[in-house]
Amino acid sequence: MIFNFLATNAQLNQEPKKITNKFFSELNNLENITPALKKKKGFTNYEELIDFIDEKVKKYPESVSSSFIGESQKGKKIPLIYIKKKNHNDEKKLKVWMQGGLHGNEPASTESLLYLIHLILEDSDYNYLLNKIELAILPMANIDGFLKNDRYAANGLDLNRDHTKMMAPETKASKVAFADFDPHVALDFHEYRPFRKDFAQLSSFGIANPYDVMFLHTGNLNVPENIRTIIDTLFVKNAKKSLDKLNLRHRHYIKSEKYKGEIHFSTGSNTARSSSNFYALNNGIATLFEIRGVGIGKTSFKRRINSGLSVGFSFLKTAYENSIFIFDEIAKANTYSNDIVLEHQRSVYSDVIKAIDIGSNEMIDFETTMHSSKDSYAISKRDRPLAYIVKQNNFGFIEKLKDVGVDYVELQKDTVIYSGSYRVIEFYDNFKVYEKMRMQKVVTSIEYNNNGFSKGDILISMNQKRSNLIVELLEPEAPNSYVSFGIINTSLNSQLPIYRIKNLNN
């Protein structure tokens, strides 16, 4: 076992040539037109990124613009690129948000986006997409991390766990821009590590993950079912077909995890703190996808960019071909009225995954136990209110609600409203700090009374498109809520500053 561990650890930063040659032959169809493709060593740096963007803005002033949406922790301005062709008719365009580099050690995510920008502007095979689509592209979401080839932001936070608590300035900047752009479709480009430490313990000499692309789309049950179905059976399905054409291997996202001392696998995701769920909770057609690339330097770099382009353009084509349908389905989702799911449970089943056996250098079928967030079920629910009321407080989360685009009104005078107040009847905070947050777990009881509110307290109607996101942020038991993340500090028997107005139709 010690030998296996060492053997695979040595491979963490370099893929054995025999694996690359047999399973990941390079695709040499790309031209060296992006910064990292132009040079032999290293990836796109900040100056090269800005120059690349400026050049496109200069060449296509009618359709390309860029703005800085904020600053990284180390003071680098964060660019966002807008691409919108002037209409000859008045057709409403579908808005697509794409981002990469949220984890700084996933370079093909950024490079795929730069190449995609180039192709959609320069190549008539792709340029027509802009007749029905406009784009906002955030190519390097975590600049400080990217420049150090480090997953984390400068303060050590994982920006793909920060979507609800919003503790990093990069998150705030992208949330404000995202809400402002208000996309119908969102795609988050990532890369994954094919040689995980615990893979060394599997099979005789360890295994490696053989998939060029893995799709991580939402299993969150507060996302309207039609949105979840469209993501899975239309967008991701089409993207898989386009990968098939290039003989690129794909599947739903899997990762290994320790479960009672054994190594199991999990698939999918249902937590609002990560991008694909957060975006889908905005009633967006959203997916995160992972290209096989972390820890292998520039190995198969063009193949990895091909993976990114293939998925990116497939999403754009699917959006283009189904634009009316998507407008309609999002409008339906915006009136979603199901009960709120407070707690998700993953389904568990035995599964067979493909793996590269490092000892034999052969593709094998690997039997494992799968914990699926993609197929989650509800274990606790609560009725959906008509509105929430939040009392003025010093916790700072009202600003966060505003930043993610939640609509609310301030009460204009002191008033009494029949409403439910949350009292904490069970309280736990004796578990480890997560992402620098002192987590809390609560159970609340709700009592309906005539409660007094003051001028300046805020009323949040649930008759808005972000209602499904609102429940994940405000319902205290929701695992990524402001209470769970300790942003609203509470204790046993305390009342929360959050109230709810009952929907009498429920």
Ligand SMILES: [Zn+2]
């Ligand atoms: Zn990532």
